[in-house]
Amino acid sequence: MRRLFIADLHLHPARPEHSCALIDFCQQRINVDDELYILGDLFEAWIGDDVGVITYADVIACLKNLTDSGTKVYFMAGNRDFLVGQKFSQSTGVQILPDPTVVNFDGQNVLLMHGDTLCTDDISYQDFRLLVRDPTWQHNFLAMSPALRMQQAAHYRQQSQAMTAIKSNDIMDVNLDTVTQVMNQHQVSLLIHGHTHRPKVHHLDSGERIVLGDWGGHFDYLSWPQGEAWHLIREPI
Ligand code: MN
Numbered sequence: 159m160r161r162l163f164i165a166d167l168h169l170h171p172a173r174p175e176h177s178c179a180l181i182d183f184c185q186q187r188i189n190v191d192d193e194l195y196i197l198g199d200l201f202e203a204w205i206g207d208d209v210g211v212i213t214y215a216d217v218i219a220c221l222k223n224l225t226d227s228g229t230k231v232y233f234m235a236g237n238r239d240f241l242v243g244q245k246f247s248q249s250t251g252v253q254i255l256p257d258p259t260v261v262n263f264d265g266q267n268v269l270l271m272h273g274d275t276l277c278t279d280d281i282s283y284q285d286f287r288l289l290v291r292d293p294t295w296q297h298n299f300l301a302m303s304p305a306l307r308m309q310q311a312a313h314y315r316q317q318s319q320a321m322t323a324i325k326s327n328d329i330m331d332v333n334l335d336t337v338t339q340v341m342n343q344h345q346v347s348l349l350i351h352g353h354t355h356r357p358k359v360h361h362l363d364s365g366e367r368i369v370l371g372d373w374g375g376h377f378d379y380l381s382w383p384q385g386e387a388w389h390l391i392r393e394p395i
Contacts, residue, residue, distance in 0.1 A: 163380040165197035165352025166372035179395045181220045190228045197352045198236025198272030205307040207245030225251030236272045269346040273353030276332035
């Protein structure tokens with residue numbers, strides 16, 4: 159049995175090759191007794207389950223096949239697919255995890271996060287996050303027509319791209335004091351997250367921080383066989 163961790167695939171209907179890569183990965187690399195942890199931004203945009211399960215029908219079917227075969231699949235929301243909800247869970251058999259979540263693997267407590275909450279230097283993003291994670295905002299957003307939601311999501315994406323272009327790389331990376339604080343708070347010496355698209359194992363005073371990669375042309379994942387050491391893996395698609 160292995161636990162496999164992926165994040166930041168940013169699947170989009172305009173890039174069907176990315177969805178195909180995930181489907182190949184699920185069919186060829188995942189065994190029935192494995193566990194798959196998806197740590198956010200699986201989808202480039204998710205404007206509600208009513209639209210998402212149709213837009214991403216191929217991905218939904220792929221995840222459903224996995225869970226039907228007996229593979230446990232977990233999903234934690236990212237900053238792009240935070241509106242993934244119960245209908246997604248029911249349609250796929252995937253269990254939704256809150257961010258952060260502490261799991262116990264081989265007797266070791268491990269902290270799982272998407273990673274955006276660690277980027278505390280990016281104050282404008284953290285303000286935006288507070289707004290869109292507010293239940294009232296979400297309720298009002300989901301009450302709008304799909305067309306209006308799409309329009310608003312496109313507007314937010316444009317704004318985000320414009321801001322990203324002028325923000326420094328440091329601002330958009332994690333804040334190391336925040337990392338230490340969060341690891342201490344949860345009493346863990348291992349943190350696994352995505353979001354920054356900077357795959358690497360960082361050795362810290364507080365332990366180790368594994369950053370998952372996005373899938374730009376490769377399968378980027380962490381494999382952790384039960385009772386063995388974990389490996390960060392990059393393979394050509
Ligand atoms: Mn992200």
